[in-house]
Amino acid sequence: MHTKTDSEVTSLDASSTTRSPRRPAYYVQSPSHDGEKTTTSFHSTPVISPMGSPPHSHSSSSRFSGSRKINNHRNNNNNNNKHWKDIDVIEEEGLLQSQDHHHSLTRRYYFLAFVLGFFLLFTLFSLILWGASRPMKPHITIKSIKFDHVRVQAGSDATGVATDMITVNSTVKFTYRNKGTFFGVHVTSTPLDLSYSDIIIGTGNMKKFYQSRKSERLVNVAVMGSKIPLYGSGAGLSSTTGMPTLPVPLKLNFEIRSRAYVLGRLVKPKYYKRIHCSVVFDPKKINVSVSLKNSCTYD
Template sequence: MHHAKTDSEVTSLDASSTTRSPRRAVYYVQSPSHDGEKTTTSLHSTPVLSPMGSPPHSHSSSSRFSGSRKINNHHHRNHKLPWNKDIDVIEEEGLLQTEDRHRALSRRYYFLAFVLGFFLLFSLFALILWGASRPMKPNVLIKSIKFDHLRVQAGSDSTGVATDMITVNSTVKFTFRNTGTFFGVHVTSTPLDLSYSEIVIATGNLKKFYQSRKSQRLVSVTVMGNKIPLYGSGASLSSSTGMPTVPVRLKLSFVIRSRAYVLGRLVKPKYYKRVECSISLDPEKINVSLSLKHSCTYD
């Protein structure tokens, strides 16, 4: 037997059900459904419990968004990492190349500075040596001359002109002293000319020699002339015996040249000594050494 529920019972049942089950929030889940080529969206109203009274999908959506954002950021960083490495390598290579260029330039500058400094020091040293060697000029002293033979006779020159001819054979002695304290010298000279009235009647050649530092030697040079034409100047010398009857005024002249190798061939000062001697030949002093110590000038 069924009883019809009264309004009071219905109200009490609703109240009890309301008391037993808390109020639940309702949200809608959108799910796609495919129907051929068309895609429709159906809304299902499915009540879901949410303890905070807010749709739970909002939290999960934000979580998924943040997670995907982290993944994308991580992927983006991983994607940019090789490019960053390439940039770093390029920058490092550029710095190394710049540093290598600076080092090469520095080495080049140091080398040039060393060469320039060495050249300047060497030049200064050579200049000092040259300046120190200049005052150390060799000394030349003419000691004597000896006439071994002298004869005047009539003859003719190469063109057939008649003239008096003179033949002379003599020996000149002099001392050569090297005053250099740290270098030797090589010695040569111009021909030793013995002249009468501006006519060269005899000539001698000095044999080249080397003189070590702070040393000296006695040098002998043969001065000879054979049948030298005198032309008009020989009238006062001719005689029946072929020997001059009066003293004969002669002049001896030559230039001694010395070269010192102070620093190889880089520093080689030269010295010149011009010698002129006035000689009075007495016919009675043939084969006798005539002193010339006070008869010569030196320039």
């Protein structure tokens, strides 16, 4: 039996070492893209499992596609969040605009209601004042008339017609009392006409005045006429002295107008009083006041 020497043993071990079987090589299949067509290619570089078993790792393209899906999902979530945030902002702005519009309409309605209410209340208040002022008509009393001078003489009118002519100088007195408790009045009058047989022989103009509330005054008005033609009516008045010898019936007519300013110029009731007096001129009572308290009517 042949015994192997140490050198042979050593050479055998070395050869066994060099001739040890190779570990299997595995190849990774990855898709390659060329335009719109997809082909499959094999990489020549082997991937060797460290433990000699087939590798189980994923390719880089798979990891890339996975991460891209994650990123796309995150981007979609972010976009969705932004979209909903934009919708929330738009809805909030719409609500704010709707509220502002509602408040604007409400303020406008309140303003219109205030104006209308104020107008109605003011009108009602004015009507109340007007109604309350109507019974407070001024009170007028004709007191007397005094003839200072009366003379009848022959003459002619502006056309040269001969006729009797009369000259009168007299004074009429009356009292004016404002019964208004919360307003004054402005008083005017038509001319005071003194007539004989429908012929005006004397005229007087009262000066306008203001009468405060709940007050009274005595008014004097001069009624005069100078050389008024009497034509055929003066036959019974003429005398040698120029003074009528018999009582002469006369009439006094005028109208007093009063205007009250209760509420400025908005409420201003008016009062009219027409006065008719029967006057008798007595030649024996010259320069004497003749009472007219029971000789006048008031319309």
